[in-house]
Amino acid sequence: MQLYVFSVDPGFVHDVVAAGAAGVVVDWECRGKARRQEGQDTEINRHTPRDLERVRAATGGRVLCRVNAYGPWTSGEVEAAVARGADELLLPMVRRPEEVDRTLELVDGRCGLGILVETRDAVARVAELARRPLSRLYVGLNDLRIDRGATDLFTPLLDGTVDAVRAAVDVPFGVAGLTLPGRGDPVPTELLAAELDRIGAAFTFLRRSFLADLADRDPAVEIPRMHAACDALRGRTPAQVRADRAELVALHGRLARPAAPLLPA
Secondary structure (H helix, E strand, O other): EEEEEOOOOOHHHHHHHOOOOEEEEEEEOOHHHOOOOOOOOOOOOOOOOOHHHHHHHHHEEEEEEOOOOOOOHHHHHHHHHHHHHOOOEEEEOOOOOOHHHHHHHHHOOEEEEEEEEEOHHHOHHHHHHHHOOOEEEEOHHHHHHHHHOOOOOOHHHHHHHHHHHHHOOOOOEEEEEOOOOOOOOOEEEEEHHHHHHHOOOEEEEHHHHHHHOOOOOOOHHHHHHHHHHHHHHHHOHHHHEEEEEEEEHHHHHHHHHOOOOOOOO
């Protein structure tokens, strides 16, 4: 499982990639995001072109740059990211194949282009989107939940949505995010990793809590431990795969169930 971390700290990026992470994401997506995610427990980064330069200089790992959703600014962002050494761009909030086509034209083969499937439109058109020459495709659960007007983050993993998207994709596929073994709230990272293995995910992002969970720990120890945990999942029997998914479904049901009202004493 390839692991990518969101960070613009050159020293941290160097250490995490040296420990075995595949690379880093520099995050330029901020246009309209505060309004779209208002009241949600999400994070908005405001990384800069200078951050991309510093990260590129710090690591030989793969450097991904998440730009803003397609718009009049996309041409300038593509040029800025390519000039500063991005290996791939990630295009978020895709709704129409034409947005991807135009961005591919702007990229013109100078780096890879991956897309984030995080709208109902993108889910409905994923077979058409997947026919484009993409470097990767990732299902963004936070924004997909918001776009659906839903309250639960993990439903797409369990209602067939992610499986349907995965079935349409031949390029490296990712979804959700992981943190250290033994951590993860409300869903333990082991259960999420088991689900990623079941659907054949090739990569994922290190979730926001990873940075807190890694505090005072050595990446050179913890990243290999994450890889070992993911590698062990590939040896599961079909019965074990079914059991792990059943445990995830049961946990999701408990989390989704409204709390019982407090009764008067």
